[in-house]
Amino acid sequence: xxxxxxxxxxxxxxxxxxxxxxxxxxxxxxxxxxxxxxxxxxxxxxxxxxxxxxxxxxxxxxxxxxxxxxxxxxxxxxxxxxxxxxxxxxxxxxxxxxxx
Numbered sequence: 001x002x003x004x005x006x007x008x009x010x011x012x013x014x015x016x017x018x019x020x021x022x023x024x025x026x027x028x029x030x031x032x033x034x035x036x037x038x039x040x041x042x043x044x045x046x047x048x049x050x051x052x053x054x055x056x057x058x059x060x061x062x063x064x065x066x067x068x069x070x071x072x073x074x075x076x077x078x079x080x081x082x083x084x085x086x087x088x089x090x091x092x093x094x095x096x097x098x099x100x
Contacts, residue, residue, distance in 0.1 A: 004038025006082055009053045011043040018050055021068070025052070032075055036082045054081055 008029060012022035019042070026040045045051075050062035052074060059077045060069040069077075072088075079086050 006037060006055050007039045007041060008037055008078065009041045009043050009051075011045045011049050011051045011053070013046055013049050014044045015046050016048060019044075021050070025069075025071070025074070028071055029075065029078060032088070033078060033082065036086075037078075052077075054078060057081075 008026075010022045010026055012018040022042050026042060030037060030040055048063065050060075050068060051058055052060040052069065059081075060074060062068060072090075075088055076092070079088055
């Protein structure tokens with residue numbers, strides 16, 4: 001069996017018990033990107049990790065950014081790479097309201 005593309009991975013810390021957060025994040029992304037994502041994988045890790053990768057590119061790292069991603073921001077990061085012309089509705093309002 002081969003992986004479908006694009007593959008999104010959520011690596012979460014098992015020691016911190018972040019499986020539910022990772023699962024909820026995966027559910028939200030799969031609900032938003034029903035046809036654009038080929039696969040979402042939950043990857044167990046340790047040491048406080050919560051990283052989101054798309055096709056090997058790290059979109060979010062809890063250690064680098066100092067916290068968990070806001071879901072609207074994460075959806076924008078994913079969308080910008082797999083469906084740049086897609087409107088995210090209310091998730092885009094925050095970004096569009098900011099002056100450039």
